[in-house]
Amino acid sequence: MKNLLEGAVLGIYEELVAKTPGACSCESCREDALAYVLNKTRPRYSGGTDTGMALIALDLQKDQTRAQLAVIVLDAIQRVAANPRHPKR
Numbered sequence: 001m002k003n004l005l006e007g008a009v010l011g012i013y014e015e016l017v018a019k020t021p022g023a024c025s026c027e028s029c030r031e032d033a034l035a036y037v038l039n040k041t042r043p044r045y046s047g048g049t050d051t052g053m054a055l056i057a058l059d060l061q062k063d064q065t066r067a068q069l070a071v072i073v074l075d076a077i078q079r080v081a082a083n084p085r086h087p088k089r
């Protein structure tokens with residue numbers, strides 16, 4: 001059920017990567033960016049209990065949470081764009 005957060009992050013990523021000039025959204029860049037985001041967000045969303053998951057679900061409905069995630073996602077997109085695992089196109 002950690003996919004709840006991943007799903008939200010992926011949605012935000014796809015929204016932002018389309019708007020970011022020079023960002024690459026190929027599979028490896030997307031993987032890198034998502035790994036970075038999930039790494040950063042994991043401490044906040046730790047705990048695999050049902051209660052924890054319910055809190056995440058509730059939290060992800062909030063604009064504030066999505067805005068905070070968007071900041072991290074944008075940071076990840078820029079980091080990956082600056083240092084992709086493949087030559088720049």
Ligand SMILES: [Zn+2]
Nearest residue numbers: 024025026029
């Ligand atoms: Zn790429």
